[in-house]
Amino acid sequence: MDSEIVQLVEQAGPYLTTALGAYGAGVLSRAEDAAVGATANLGRRLLHAVWRRRDEWGRAELEAAVRDAAGESDDADAAAALRQQLKRALREDEELRRELAGLLPAAGGPVTVTASGARSIAAHTIGTAITGDNATLRP
Template identity: 70%
Template sequence: MSAELVQLVGQVGPYLTTAVGAYGVAVFTRAEDAAVDATANLGRRMLQAVWRRRDVQGRAELEAAVQDTADAPGDEDAAVALRQQVKCALREDTELLAELARMLPVGGETVNVMASGERSIAAKTIGTAVTGDNTTIRP
């Protein structure tokens, strides 16, 4: 098994388990949810990418691993089984490996930004942001 594969599965693992914790088995069918954090939404997109590229048996095995992980949050054995399913899919599909690698934040950086309160703004980077009424922005 290539070191690249092992490293990638290690990097995507937290996203996968966070997505399953947030979405459960609906992770395969749900659209992105603004109320769910960025980590869970990225994990959802990763699991959907794996799901789309699996055959019927592979989908059933992946779904079973997701169900086990959803049923036992915090169970490391269930999380390992889920990562193993993803690893099997990646071994069989080098294009999927590249697709998941492209999904990861650059440099493995995870950024969580949260805003709270009326007219709050939260962003990692921002150009112009206006929260007031009757504001005119001039170039």
């Protein structure tokens, strides 16, 4: 079970880092943003899933770890403290492990996505994609 938790936290790492970079310390309080990339939004959803399943004390600890990691993006200790919060939450909640595993892309190999041609786009996971001139996005 511990190896499963370590794998989930390692797999979530890039998404969390991108979410903290895009949303900052407000990642837990902000709604998903269509202008932010899919990677950052997945990281935000992962953190929200953990936050929702924690009690008041656990939420306060997670919020503090997120603030520290967002405020000190070059600090390995701050990032490690956030990873520890995730590991603790995953150890205590089997349903949360299943939820996060379902949110993360399937592990097992690289994904290749290719776009070719004028105005083409490519994405492994995408929420909204707009191409063309004078496009308007309505919420």
